[in-house]
Amino acid sequence: MNILFSSDNNYVRHLGVAIYSILYHNKKISHFKFYIVDNEISSENKANLQTLILTFNNSELIFIPFKNWSDSLHLNMVWPISISAYARLFISEMIEKDVDRVLYLDSDVLVNGDLYDLWNTNLQENVVGAVQDQVPPKTKIGVRLSPGDPYFNSGILLIDLKKWREFDVTNESMRFISSHGGRIIHHDQGVLNGILKGKWERLPLKYNVMTIHYMMPQAKIKKFFHDESLFYDDKEIANAKQNPVILHFTPSFTTHPWEVNCKHPWANCYRETLLKTPWSGYPLEKEKNPWYLKLINWYYRKNL
Secondary structure: OEEEEEEEOOOHHHHHHHHHHHHHHOOOOOOEEEEEEEEOOOHHHHHHHHHHHHOOOOEEEEEEEOHHHHOOOOOOOOOOOOHHHHHHHHHHHHOOOOOOEEEEEOOOEEEOOOOHHHHOOOOOOOOEEEEEEOOOHHHHHHOOOOOOOOEEEEEEEEEEHHHHHHHOHHHHHHHHHHHOOOOOOOHHHHHHHHHOOOOEEEOOHHHOEEOHHHHOOHHHHHHHHOOOOOOOOHHHHHHHHHOOOEEEOOOOOOOOOOEOOOOOOOHHHHHHHHOOOOOOOOOOEOOOOOHHHHHHHHHHHHHO
16 A cells, blocks of 8 residues: 655654554555655654554655755745645656555544555546545635535545546646646645546545534534535534544644644544654643634634
8 A cells, every 4th residue: 555645844743643543553454655755854753753664564664855846836825834735746756657546645644444445446537536625615716616516625635646647737736826826725735626626536524534523513514614515414424523534633623632722532542642653752732823713713613
């Protein structure tokens, strides 16, 4: 199984948690090849990642220096984000030509189950498989979608690299960014949604259960985003929340599990997994949200 991550030194311990959780819950997979897009990860932390995978003895790490591609990006970013997130746009150039399928995961995920069925999903001639997300109509319009179009979260992507290359996603992405003056709403996720309309397969929600689903019921989420697209039904949402295969710790109306005051019901699972990695004992960070954002988060959770 080929899995791609992208990380800088600030997120590397979360990457370690993600990799440990994959290996722990997928022992029947004979071999994992982890591609790590390296945005200045320290030598010490690279060694920690190597130590971690030796615990399971069925995987290898391949580090890919992002500096080989980052200069190709001509961005004019307004919203703060690590440039590492854009690395997935160059995936077909980073991975060997004989690799036809790869699973891309954000570093802020926790795997809680078997990835076999996800890995073997039939993508029906589509470029990627992804879980649908909910965003305001303005976000969709900003990347040339209609308000009723489905929109996917790019934090977990099952990628058919053959189709990716045929569609020339990397160069299409660069042209899309250039046509927007380097400012794309939702960054690389917006880029991929803009160019892959009608070319992605909707995956079950359990493969990317985002924080917001635990913070609000679906009726509130739909009202908050004024979402006009057809989403997963209540039964699937409830089952995904109870039995997530991949948890995605997106910052939605609470902090991250590695920060204090996190209200995510699976926060302790992240923290317990961290104890099994070379970053065991790393202290919780202070909450970064300013007071007014804390108030807004509380208001929407309680009153929307």
